[in-house]
Amino acid sequence: MDLSRFEKISDTAWRVAPxxxxxxxxxxxxxxxxxxxxxxxxxxxxxxxxKLPGIVRAAYAMPDxxxxxxxxxxxxxxxDADEGGVVSAGGVGFDVSCGVRTHLTxxxxxxxxxxxxxxxxxxxxxVPAGVGSEGEIALDEQGLNAMLLGGAQWAIERGLGRAEDLxxxxxxxxxxxxxxxxxxxxxxxxxxxEMGTLGSGNHYLEVQEVAEIFDEKTAAxxxxxxxxxxxxxxxxxxxxxxxxxxxxxxxMVISAQDYGIExxxxxxxCAPIKSVLGQKYLGAMRAAINCALANREIIGHLARQVxxxxxxxxxxxxxxxxxxxxxxxxxxAVDGETRQLFxxxxxxxxxxxxGHESLPEALRxxxxxxxIGGSMGAGSYVLAGMETSERQSFASACHGAGxxxxxxxxxxxxxxxxxxDDLRAQGIIIKSPSLRGVAEEAPGAYKDVRAVVDSAEAAGxxxxxxxxxxxxxxxx
Amino acid sequence: xxxAGDHGAAARWEHFPHDADIGVRGxxxxxxxxxxxxxxxxxxAILDPATVRIEQTIDIVLEAPRLDLLLVDWLNALIYxxxxxxxxxxxxxxxIEDHHLKGRAxxxxxxxxxxxxxxxxxxxxxxxxxxxxxxxGLWRAQCVIDV
Numbered sequence: 001m002d003l004s005r006f007e008k009i010s011d012t013a014w015r016v017a018p019x020x021x022x023x024x025x026x027x028x029x030x031x032x033x034x035x036x037x038x039x040x041x042x043x044x045x046x047x048x049x050x051k052l053p054g055i056v057r058a059a060y061a062m063p064d065x066x067x068x069x070x071x072x073x074x075x076x077x078x079x080d081a082d083e084g085g086v087v088s089a090g091g092v093g094f095d096v097s098c099g100v101r102t103h104l105t106x107x108x109x110x111x112x113x114x115x116x117x118x119x120x121x122x123x124x125x126x127v128p129a130g131v132g133s134e135g136e137i138a139l140d141e142q143g144l145n146a147m148l149l150g151g152a153q154w155a156i157e158r159g160l161g162r163a164e165d166l167x168x169x170x171x172x173x174x175x176x177x178x179x180x181x182x183x184x185x186x187x188x189x190x191x192x193x194e195m196g197t198l199g200s201g202n203h204y205l206e207v208q209e210v211a212e213i214f215d216e217k218t219a220a221x222x223x224x225x226x227x228x229x230x231x232x233x234x235x236x237x238x239x240x241x242x243x244x245x246x247x248x249x250x251x252m253v254i255s256a257q258d259y260g261i262e263x264x265x266x267x268x269x270c271a272p273i274k275s276v277l278g279q280k281y282l283g284a285m286r287a288a289i290n291c292a293l294a295n296r297e298i299i300g301h302l303a304r305q306v307x308x309x310x311x312x313x314x315x316x317x318x319x320x321x322x323x324x325x326x327x328x329x330x331x332x333a334v335d336g337e338t339r340q341l342f343x344x345x346x347x348x349x350x351x352x353x354x355g356h357e358s359l360p361e362a363l364r365x366x367x368x369x370x371x372i373g374g375s376m377g378a379g380s381y382v383l384a385g386m387e388t389s390e391r392q393s394f395a396s397a398c399h400g401a402g403x404x405x406x407x408x409x410x411x412x413x414x415x416x417x418x419x420x421d422d423l424r425a426q427g428i429i430i431k432s433p434s435l436r437g438v439a440e441e442a443p444g445a446y447k448d449v450r451a452v453v454d455s456a457e458a459a460g461x462x463x464x465x466x467x468x469x470x471x472x473x474x475x476x
Numbered sequence: 477x478x479x480a481g482d483h484g485a486a487a488r489w490e491h492f493p494h495d496a497d498i499g500v501r502g503x504x505x506x507x508x509x510x511x512x513x514x515x516x517x518x519x520x521a522i523l524d525p526a527t528v529r530i531e532q533t534i535d536i537v538l539e540a541p542r543l544d545l546l547l548v549d550w551l552n553a554l555i556y557x558x559x560x561x562x563x564x565x566x567x568x569x570x571x572i573e574d575h576h577l578k579g580r581a582x583x584x585x586x587x588x589x590x591x592x593x594x595x596x597x598x599x600x601x602x603x604x605x606x607x608x609x610x611x612x613g614l615w616r617a618q619c620v621i622d623v
């Protein structure tokens with residue numbers, strides 16, 4: 001990215017003053033090195049977001065930002081309904097409430113390695129992954145509506161999760177004000193056989209070793225112990241969310257003019273929060289959030305079933321579950337005044353700092369766990385929300401490493417078999433229905449996740465707690 | 477990446493890069509041909525279309541206020557049919573009249589073993605969307621697919 005277009009406000013914060021229709025500045029948080037590596041499209045997209053009606057304070061991009069749709073991936077923006085603010089289907093994305101959860105185990109690396117291949121095979125066999133896979137839970141209309149209203153709570157009521165998990169899921173596993181009536185027949189049909197499925201692309205289930213601890217106290221509060229293993233799941237709202245994104249994006253593209261909204265990019269399609277379409281989308285999107293929360297709860301349940309076959313008394317308690325494609329109603333301080341805002345995070349993680357009222361008591365003094373998925377080889381990070389993230393980015397942080405290479409370029413650079421073999425030599429077992437899919441997700445196709453989390457910490461978004469190194473990766 | 481199409485000298489498809497996802501582009505002597513080639517490009521992002529047997533046909537009828545919006549609708553309709561019917565497609569037929577599209581997708585039930593799909597298409601986007609006649613007799617239909 002051309003840095004001459006930014007004002008450097010710190011080593012990890014870069015500002016673009018409003019120009020050409022921007023209603024607020026744009027701010028990108030990243031080191032100079034990451035900034036130079038970013039696609040110019042990030043500049044274009046984050047400044048376009050700043051043109052949307054009712055935007056509050058600034059449009060933000062996180063250190064893992066890359067070229068997305070309308071919003072950059074790694075984009076954050078908040079809107080005020082009372083100031084004509086909008087809700088944007090493009091600002092949430094197709095995979096509504098895609099997110100990450102991490103379960104703890106008390107298993108050492110050695111215990112997992114002793115059954116590594118068998119455990120990998122069993123997880124791959126038991127957790128439906130990849131295109132064409134189906135879940136075992138069939139939903140009728142009544143069941144589907146209950147799921148769309150209940151989220152993870154619905155899954156738990158059906159014996160597909162544990163009540164104690166709810167404390168460790170945003171909004172206790174259930175987005176309020178979901179509206180199943182706003183979910184189309186097509187979206188419902190697309191979900192009929194997809195509950196408890198992982199999906200494909202960059203979605204995964206990993207068994208990881210806690211390889212490094214950066215903050216002993218916070219790690220202890222989170223239950224992370226160096227040398228022990230965790231299970232991390234990355235997936236979203238499956239076909240239902242994809243269909244809701246598709247349909248409402250179209251409706252918003254076509255009706256923007258009627259609402260007097262000039263779209264700088266059609267993918268920024270949006271509607272006033274107070275409009276009929278805006279409210280209908282919010283109801284449908286919240287139903288999709290509940291679908292994602294239920295889906296991850298079920299996959300966690302499936303992982304528990306597999307681990308129980310190998311290790312007695314391993315309950316896989318949930319450390320935390322957090323979404324990174326959402327629009328949520330939150331209260332934030334703006335110029336000394338607390339306001340209710342509709343915060344869009346597209347490929348960005350909520351990162352509430354210590355003391356936030358929404359955090360469970362056990363975690364409150366330490367800040368919200370922020371789960372950063374890395375690539376199959378480079379590993380992942382657990383961060384904690386910082387107090388400063390509130391004023392920096394409406395309490396938001398990065399969500400992953402971010403790609404540095406297109407899928408096509410990755411398949412030209414690496415063969416899937418070689419990626420699997422190379423990772424095997426590093427002690428990591430990859431299970432995937434598609435070698436081409438593995439090549440597209442090769443570690444080298446991603447940015448250096450360490451540079452991303454270091455930037456997030458330096459920028460005051462979230463601080464490092466632990467580094468997780470994969471032992472098993474089930475890819476969709 | 478590109479491959480020669482079946483329908484005419486101008487007909488072909490290719491992928492273009494997008495950071496996280498994949499751009500699909502179809503060329504043809506008419507919008508119809510470009511739409512069919514864009515659909516093939518989308519399938520090629522998922523699997524090798526040559527591995528798909530033609531065993532079933534699915535008919536699709538759509539309308540949209542503009543040709544480029546119709547392209548997004550067409551690709552999204554195919555994504556929906558693939559997901560709902562657990563199918564993959566290897567050939568397409570399209571006719572367009574006054575922004576009304578009649579399409580046919582030909583393919584079979586997905587086989588994870590034989591097709592080994594690399595990714596799942598989540599949705600066709602308005603990013604880099606275009607349906608234009610670059611010069612007389614050469615139409616280009618393209619957009620980015622979220623995978």
